[in-house]
Amino acid sequence: MSTFIQIILRSLETGSIYALAALGIIIIYRTSYTTNFAQGVVAMFNTFVVTFLFNKFGLPLWLAVIGGILSAILTGFLIDVLILRHTKNVSPVAKQIITLGLIMIVLGLAPIFFGVDPLRLPRLIESGDLGILGASISYNGLFNIALGLAIMMGMFYILQRTKWGLAIRTTASNEYVARLMGVPTKNVTMAAWGVAGVLGVIAGVMTAPMTSVTLNLMDEVQITALVACVLGGFQTFHGPVIGAYIMGIVRNLLLFYVSSVWGGQILYILILIFIVFRPYGLIGKKIVKKV
Amino acid sequence: MTKKKNIFQKHPAIGFILFGLLLALIPTLAEMGIMKNGYVTTIGGTLIYAIAALGLNILLGWSGLISLGTAGFMGLAAYMSAYLTVDLNLPFEVSFFLAVLIPTLIGILVGLVSLKIEGLYLAIATLAVAEVLRKTFEELGKYTGGFSGKSADYPTLLGLFELDRTTMFYFIIFVLVIIMILTSNMMNGRLGRALNAMRGSEAAAQAMGVNLLTHRLIAFALATIFASVAGVLYVHFVKFSYPSTWSLAMSLNFLAIIIIGGLRSIYGTVLGAFIVYAVPDMFLKQIPFFEDLSYVLNGVLIILVIIFYPNGLISIGYDIRKLFRKLTKGGAKNE
Numbered sequence: 001m002s003t004f005i006q007i008i009l010r011s012l013e014t015g016s017i018y019a020l021a022a023l024g025i026i027i028i029y030r031t032s033y034t035t036n037f038a039q040g041v042v043a044m045f046n047t048f049v050v051t052f053l054f055n056k057f058g059l060p061l062w063l064a065v066i067g068g069i070l071s072a073i074l075t076g077f078l079i080d081v082l083i084l085r086h087t088k089n090v091s092p093v094a095k096q097i098i099t100l101g102l103i104m105i106v107l108g109l110a111p112i113f114f115g116v117d118p119l120r121l122p123r124l125i126e127s128g129d130l131g132i133l134g135a136s137i138s139y140n141g142l143f144n145i146a147l148g149l150a151i152m153m154g155m156f157y158i159l160q161r162t163k164w165g166l167a168i169r170t171t172a173s174n175e176y177v178a179r180l181m182g183v184p185t186k187n188v189t190m191a192a193w194g195v196a197g198v199l200g201v202i203a204g205v206m207t208a209p210m211t212s213v214t215l216n217l218m219d220e221v222q223i224t225a226l227v228a229c230v231l232g233g234f235q236t237f238h239g240p241v242i243g244a245y246i247m248g249i250v251r252n253l254l255l256f257y258v259s260s261v262w263g264g265q266i267l268y269i270l271i272l273i274f275i276v277f278r279p280y281g282l283i284g285k286k287i288v289k290k291v
Numbered sequence: 292m293t294k295k296k297n298i299f300q301k302h303p304a305i306g307f308i309l310f311g312l313l314l315a316l317i318p319t320l321a322e323m324g325i326m327k328n329g330y331v332t333t334i335g336g337t338l339i340y341a342i343a344a345l346g347l348n349i350l351l352g353w354s355g356l357i358s359l360g361t362a363g364f365m366g367l368a369a370y371m372s373a374y375l376t377v378d379l380n381l382p383f384e385v386s387f388f389l390a391v392l393i394p395t396l397i398g399i400l401v402g403l404v405s406l407k408i409e410g411l412y413l414a415i416a417t418l419a420v421a422e423v424l425r426k427t428f429e430e431l432g433k434y435t436g437g438f439s440g441k442s443a444d445y446p447t448l449l450g451l452f453e454l455d456r457t458t459m460f461y462f463i464i465f466v467l468v469i470i471m472i473l474t475s476n477m478m479n480g481r482l483g484r485a486l487n488a489m490r491g492s493e494a495a496a497q498a499m500g501v502n503l504l505t506h507r508l509i510a511f512a513l514a515t516i517f518a519s520v521a522g523v524l525y526v527h528f529v530k531f532s533y534p535s536t537w538s539l540a541m542s543l544n545f546l547a548i549i550i551i552g553g554l555r556s557i558y559g560t561v562l563g564a565f566i567v568y569a570v571p572d573m574f575l576k577q578i579p580f581f582e583d584l585s586y587v588l589n590g591v592l593i594i595l596v597i598i599f600y601p602n603g604l605i606s607i608g609y610d611i612r613k614l615f616r617k618l619t620k621g622g623a624k625n626e
Binding site: 035037083086087089090091093094095096097098100101102103104105107108109112219222223226227229230234261262264265268269271272275276279280281 | 351357404407408409411412414415416418419420422423426427430538539540543544546547550551584585586587588589590591592593594597598601
């Protein structure tokens with residue numbers, strides 16, 4: 001039983017990371033109408049900023065993280081203003097390829113700024129474990145879970161209850177009409193890129209202590225988050241988040257109870273079978289096709 | 292208005308063969324010292340990617356179905372061919388056949404799935420398939436060599452002709468030309484029209500008697516066959532295969548190739564492959580200051596092409612001709 005709880009706690013921690021990344025992808029998808037394949041690399045870049053501020057400039061970690069968040073907002077704004085704004089006439093697939101071009105740019109720039117050596121980033125809370133029903137989890141893990149949930153709650157509160165959230169939802173449902181109604185869609189999209197960048201860098205700072213900070217820090221997270229979006233459905237904001245937590249939990253359960261080698265693959269195959277039967281994800285609605 | 296067709300429009304195959312012959316000059320140019328010797332490898336690789344991208348173009352350009360799994364299938368074929376020729380000592384032709392057949396069967400399965408899901412969901416479902424394959428390459432160390440990779444040799448054709456780098460290069464061109472001719476014939480015939488109709492409107496296509504199931508399966512089968520052929524050629528030309536090669540980044544590169552080159556354009560696909568793969572190696576790295584920035588510049592180039600040439604770079608030809616005509620006309624008026 002204690003192993004089971006242990007696994008669930010660990011999964012909630014990784015699930016938070018996936019959920020943050022997935023939320024970043026879905027916010028951009030809903031406001032800019034493109035799948036952001038670059039979400040992971042941009043997060044990687046900003047995590048490098050945090051690591052660099054911490055290691056080279058000797059800033060305290062929390063200050064470094066704030067620096068990373070500022071740079072994430074800045075990169076998000078830059079991407080939107082410099083590139084995405086000029087893609088009104090571009091087909092949806094071509095828009096996705098633009099984010100691929102972004103991946104190349106970021107992957108090319110990162111070694112020039114930060115060097116090629118892997119860097120270390122410590123945990124936010126260095127030490128201490130908490131025992132829950134025989135299972136133990138580090139304070140840092142607990143903090144990550146709580147932070148993840150708090151950010152989700154905050155985001156959903158903003159989306160559902162505030163004027164800004166209403167603007168985002170209007171833009172997501174129909175950009176043209178939103179503009180007619182006086183919603184500043186340009187600012188909404190720009191803000192969405194900033195928010196996605198922040199969500200990415202937080203996920204990156206959570207991931208970094210588990211490995212080292214390298215160019216492919218976020219690859220695994222990025223792919224899991226994309227699949228989580230499909231599992232949860234692209235039509236809602238909360239679907240992908242739920243999908244991400246489910247993937248975190250089920251993956252670890254499969255890895256522990258079924259096969260430590262094939263667990264990941266089994267999860268993907270299960271999800272494939274699932275979306276054959278529910279093509280629009282857990283929460284998604286069927287899109288009615290007009291002839 | 293009937294336009295007089297020139298010989299290339301009447302018989303596109305002649306154009307493709309001429310194109311192949313032109314490419315075949317490259318090793319000679321390299322030997323004469325006009326080109327760097329390493330370019331043969333770069334261009335050979337580029338042509339291999341063009342083959343896989345042509346398959347994806349049939350899928351995305353003509354049929355309107357998307358796949359992010361190209362790299363996974365290409366890798367599967369590469370590993371299979373390497374294992375069959377090196378470990379089991381099968382002749383190249385047999386392993387070629389098997390290494391194309393088995394990924395194709397999986398590709399057809401994905402085609403069945405595509406009847407239920409569409410668009411973005413299909414893209415990420417195929418991405419999941421590719422991820423499963425890539426992780427399998429990592430874990431099945433006995434067959435694939437795991438993280439340290441799997442090596443293969445230049446093939447021996449018909450048990451007689453041992454190929455080296457140059458002859459392998461000719462072999463790649465030969466396969467590419469055949470695939471270009473096949474694509475052109477299929478896509479300008481009944482199949483191409485049916486796929487075009489399916490892309491435009493499924494309901495209308497069905498009403499005209501196009502069977503959605505068969506045509507989606509055919510589209511996926513063709514795409515996987517081309518990707519597998521490219522995979523086999525890759526492993527016997529580059530002679531090495533790592534699991535990390537067959538990642539999402541590579542599948543995205545294939546998408547970039549056809550978007551940049553031009554959807555539904557065969558020459559465009561080859562042009563796109565050159566821009567994505569050969570340009571950074573052959574040109575951008577030559578500019579002294581930008582040496583480290585070649586990857587960045589390529590990213591910028593991709594974004595600029597998409598923003599300014601949404602129909603693909605192949606349409607640049609028409610634009611230049613239009614500009615030229617405008618200039619000459621302007622000149623005539625001035626006289």
